[in-house]
Amino acid sequence: MELIGPSDFHLDEVTTAMLSDLAELARQVNEIRPLSPEVLRQVEEELFGERVFSSNAIEGNTLTIRETRLILQTKTIFDVRRRREAQEALNLGEASRRMEQFLEVEGAWHDIANFFAIHETLMRGVNDSIAGVIRNRDVMITGARHQPPGSREASDLVDKIFSYLAQGENVNGLVLAAWVHWAIARVHPFEDGNGRMARLWQDLVLLRSRLTVAIIRPQDRQTYMDALVLADENDFNPLAQLICQRVMSTLQIYLNAQQATDDLQGWATELVGESAEREAEKRRLAYLRWRHSVEQLRDAFERCSALVTRGGNASLEVQVQPYDIIDQSTWETLLSGGGAKKTWFFKVWFRKDEKVVWYYFFFGKHFWSLVDEAIGEYGPWVNIMVSRQYPEEATATKLDDVENTRVSLRELLVVEKRLVRRRWDASTSKMVYDLDKKPIHVAKDFFEDVVLKELI
Numbered sequence: 365m366e367l368i369g370p371s372d373f374h375l376d377e378v379t380t381a382m383l384s385d386l387a388e389l390a391r392q393v394n395e396i397r398p399l400s401p402e403v404l405r406q407v408e409e410e411l412f413g414e415r416v417f418s419s420n421a422i423e424g425n426t427l428t429i430r431e432t433r434l435i436l437q438t439k440t441i442f443d444v445r446r447r448r449e450a451q452e453a454l455n456l457g458e459a460s461r462r463m464e465q466f467l468e469v470e471g472a473w474h475d476i477a478n479f480f481a482i483h484e485t486l487m488r489g490v491n492d493s494i495a496g497v498i499r500n501r502d503v504m505i506t507g508a509r510h511q512p513p514g515s516r517e518a519s520d521l522v523d524k525i526f527s528y529l530a531q532g533e534n535v536n537g538l539v540l541a542a543w544v545h546w547a548i549a550r551v552h553p554f555e556d557g558n559g560r561m562a563r564l565w566q567d568l569v570l571l572r573s574r575l576t577v578a579i580i581r582p583q584d585r586q587t588y589m590d591a592l593v594l595a596d597e598n599d600f601n602p603l604a605q606l607i608c609q610r611v612m613s614t615l616q617i618y619l620n621a622q623q624a625t626d627d628l629q630g631w632a633t634e635l636v637g638e639s640a641e642r643e644a645e646k647r648r649l650a651y652l653r654w655r656h657s658v659e660q661l662r663d664a665f666e667r668c669s670a671l672v673t674r675g676g677n678a679s680l681e682v683q684v685q686p687y688d689i690i691d692q693s694t695w696e697t698l699l700s701g702g703g704a705k706k707t708w709f710f711k712v713w714f715r716k717d718e719k720v721v722w723y724y725f726f727f728g729k730h731f732w733s734l735v736d737e738a739i740g741e742y743g744p745w746v747n748i749m750v751s752r753q754y755p756e757e758a759t760a761t762k763l764d765d766v767e768n769t770r771v772s773l774r775e776l777l778v779v780e781k782r783l784v785r786r787r788w789d790a791s792t793s794k795m796v797y798d799l800d801k802k803p804i805h806v807a808k809d810f811f812e813d814v815v816l817k818e819l820i
Contacts, residue, residue, distance in 0.1 A: 365513040365517055365521065365550075365551075367521055367524050367525070367528075367547060367550075367551070368598065369528050369543075370528060370532055370535045370539060370540050370543035370544075371535060373539075373543070373598070373600035373601075373604075374600070374601075375539070375600070375601060375604065376601045378601065378605060379601045379604050379605055379608070382604075382605055382608045382609070382612075383536060383538060383539075383608065385612065386538060386575070386608050386611060386612055386615075389612055389615050389616065389619070390574065390575055390615060392619060393615050393618050393619050394574065396619070396622050399618060399621075399622050400622065403618075403621045403622050406621065407617055407618055407621050410617075411577065411579065411614065411617070412436070412457070412460070413429060413432055413433035413436055414429065414579055415460065415567075415577055415579050416432055416436060416453055416456045416457050416460065417429040417432040417433075417453075418579050418580060418581050418582060419456060419559070419560050419563050419564075419580075420432070420449070420452050420453060420456060420560070421582040422559060422580065422582055422585055422588070423559055423560065425449045425452055425453070426446075426449060427446070427449050427450070427453060431734065432453050434732075434733075434734070435450050435453045435454060436453060436454070436457045439454060441454075442733055442734045443734060448490060451489045451490050452490055455485060455486050455487070455488060455489065455490060456486060456560060458485055459482050459485045459486045459560075459564060460564065460567075462481075462482060462485060463478075463482055463564055463565075463567075463568050464568075464571065466478055466568060467568075467571055467572055471530075473529070473568050473569065473572050474526050474529035474530040474532075475526075476522065476523065476526045479522070479526065479561070479565070480496045480497075480498075481496060482561070482564060483495065483496050483554055483557055483561055484496030486557050486560060486561065486564075487554075487556065487557055490556075491555075491556055494554060494555045494556060497554070498515075498518055498519050498522065498553050498554065499515050499518060499552075499553065499554055499555045500515050501515050501555075502514050502515050503515075503552060503555065505552070508593075509593055509596065509597075510550075510593070510596040510597075512550070512551065512552035513551060513552075518551060518552070518553050519553075521551045521553070522551060522553045525544065525547045525548065525551065528543075528544075528547075529544060529569075537569060537570060537572070537573020537574075537575055538570070538573070538575065538604065538607065538608055538611065539604060540569050540573070541566045541567070541569035541570045541573070541575075541578070541607060542566065542600070542603050542604040542607045542608075543600070544562075544565050544566060544569055545562045545563065545565070545566035545603070545607065546562075546592060546595045546596075546600070546603055548561055548562040548565060549562045549592055550592075550595075550596060563578075563580065566578060566607065570611060575611055575615070576611060576614045576615055576618070577611070577614055578607045578608075578610035578611045578614065579610055579613075579614060580606070580607075580610055581610075584606065584610075587602075587606060588606060590602065591603040591605075591606050647692070647696065648692065651692040651695050651696075653781065654695070654746070654778050655689055657778040657781065657783060658689060658709070658748065658778060659689065660803045661748070661776065661783065661803040661806065661807075662684075662686060662709065662710050663803070664802075664803035664804040664806065664807040665684050665710065665712060665725075665807045665810075666684045666686070667804070667807070668682075668804070668807040668808060668811050669682045669683060669684045669712065669811075672811060672815070679716055679717050680714075680715070680716050680815065680819075681713075681714075681715045681716075682712065682713065682714055682715075682811070683712070683713040684710055684711070684712055684713075685710060685711040685712075685713065686709075686710045687706075687708040687709060687710060687711075689709065690704070690707055690727050690746075694707065694727075695727075695746055698727060698728060698729045698746045699729070699744050699745070699746055700744070701729055701744070702729075704727075707726050707727040707728065708724060708725075708726045709725040709726055709727055709748060710725050711723070711724050711725070712725070712810075712814075714814055714815070714819060716815070716819040719819055720754070720755050721752060721753070721754055721814070721818065721819070722752070722753045722754075722755075722760070723750055723751070723752055723753075723771075723810075723814070724750070724751045724752075724753065724760050725748055725749070725750055726748070726749055726751070727746055727747070727748060727749075728746070728747055728748075728749050729744070729746065729747070730743055730744065730745040730746070730747035730775070730777060736797075738796070738797040738799070739777075739779060739784060739797055739799065741779055741780075745777050745778070745779065746778075747775050747776065747777050748775065748776040748777075749762055749763075749764075749774075749775055750762070750763045750771075750773055750774065750775070751763065752766055752769065752771070769818070770790075770813060770817035770818055771810065771813040771814055771817070771818060772787040772788050772789070772790070772809070772813055773785065773787050773806070773809070773810050773813070774786045774787055774788060774795070776806065782799060782800040783800065783801045783802070783803060783806065784797055784798070784799055784800070784801070785797070785798040785801050785806055
C-alpha cells in the first residue's frame with residue numbers, strides 16, 4: 365500500500381476558505397487568552413466528557429453522555445453488566461489526559477513509542493492481549509471499499525506515518541491533523557481501538573498547533589465514514605472540512621463562554637442581588653417542609669418502639685433516643701456537599717435476652733449513582749443513613765458497609781414531599797428504591813428485619 369503524505373492531497377476552494385475562517389476564529393480566541401480560570405474549567409470539563417462519550421459512541425459504546433461523565437468524575441464502574449463499556453470510558457479518559465502531557469515534551473507528539481503506550485492505556489482491562497501491540501494478522505472491515513493493508517505492511521506504514529509527522533512542521537495544523545487521522549484509520553495498525561487512536565492523535569496535532577479538539581459526534585457518523593472512504597480514494601476535502609467544522613465549533617464554545625462572562629457579569633450580579641431575598645424565602649420553605657417530613661419519620665419509629673415494648677415480651681426491649689434535627693444552616697451545608705458534625709437524628713436501641721444492638725440514624729449528603737434514575741429526579745438531597753453498633757465495638761458501621769446484614773434499609777430521602785427508601789433486595793441481589801413510602805411502613809419493616817432476622 366502506498367501512503368500518501370499530508371502535502372500530496374489537493375485542497376479545493378471550499379477547504380481553503382474554511383481554513384481561512386478557522387485561522388480568523390483561532391485569532392479571536394487567542395486575543396482573549398488567557399481565559400478566566402472559571403470559564404476554562406467549566407468549558408474543558410464539559411468538552412472532556414463529550415469527547416470521551418462521542419469517540420466511544422461512534423464505535424458502538426452505548427453509555428449515555430451523562431453516564432460517561434459520571435464514570436469519568438467518580439472513576440467508578442456502577443453496572444457490572446456494562447463493565448467493558450465503562451472501562452472503555454475510563455481508559456479513553458486516561459489516554460486523553462496522558463496524551464495532552466505530550467504537549468509539554470519536545471517531539472513527543474511524533475514519537476512512535478508514545479503512540480503504542482497510549483494504545484496500551486486505551487485497551488488495558490478491555491483486551492490486554494492486544495494492548496500496545498501492532499497487529500500480527502490481517503483484518504477485514506465489513507462493507508469497506510478499501511481494506512487495511514496486510515499485517516506485514518502495517519509496521520512499516522506506522523513508521524512512515526510518524527516519519528511524515530516529524531517532517532510536518534510546515535504543514536497547516538488542521539491539514540496535518542486530518543491527515544494523521546486518515547492515515548491511522550487507513551493503516552489500521554491494531555486489532556481494536558484504531559478509530560479512537562486516530563481521533564486522539566488528530567487532537568494531539570490540533571492542540572500542538574494552538575487550535576483545539578475536534579469532537580466528531582455520533583450524529584456525524586455517516587458523514588464521517590463517507591469522508592474517510594473518499595479520503596481513501598484521494599479526495600481529502602470532505603474529511604478536512606468535517607474536522608475543520610468541528611474545531612471551529614469547539615473554538616466558538618470558548619469564545620462564547622468568555623464573552624458571556626464579560627458581557628453578563630454585571631447583569632448577573634444585579635439579578636442575583638435582586639432575587640437573593642426571594643431565594644432565601646424559598647430555601648426556608650424547603651427546609652421547613654423537609655423538617656416536617658423527617659419529624660413524621662421519627663415519630664413513626666417512636667410509635668413502633670412503644671408498641672413493641674408494651675407487647676408483653678419481657679425478653680425484648682426497644683427504645684428510641686431522639687436528637688435535635690439539624691438546623692437550616694447545616695442542612696444547606698450538606699446539600700452543597702460540605703461536611704457537618706453532630707448530625708445524629710435518633711438512635712434505636714434493641715435488647716433481646718442478652719443480645720444488644722444499636723442503630724444510629726443520621727443526616728448526610730446523598731451521593732448520586734445510576735440507581736437514582738428510578739427516582740426520576742437528581743437532587744441534591746440531604747439523606748438519612750443508618751449505621752449499626754454492638755456494645756463490644758468501638759464505632760458504628762454504616763449498613764452499606766456491613767457484610768451479611770439482614771436489615772434491608774440503607775438510606776432514606778425526602779424528595780419534594782415523598783419519602784423514598786433505598787434498600788437491599790435479597791431476592792434479586794440488587795439495590796432498589798421504594799418511592800413514596802409511608803413513614804410508619806418504613807419503621808415497621810425496619811423493626812421486623814431487626815427483631816425477626818438479626819436478633820434471632
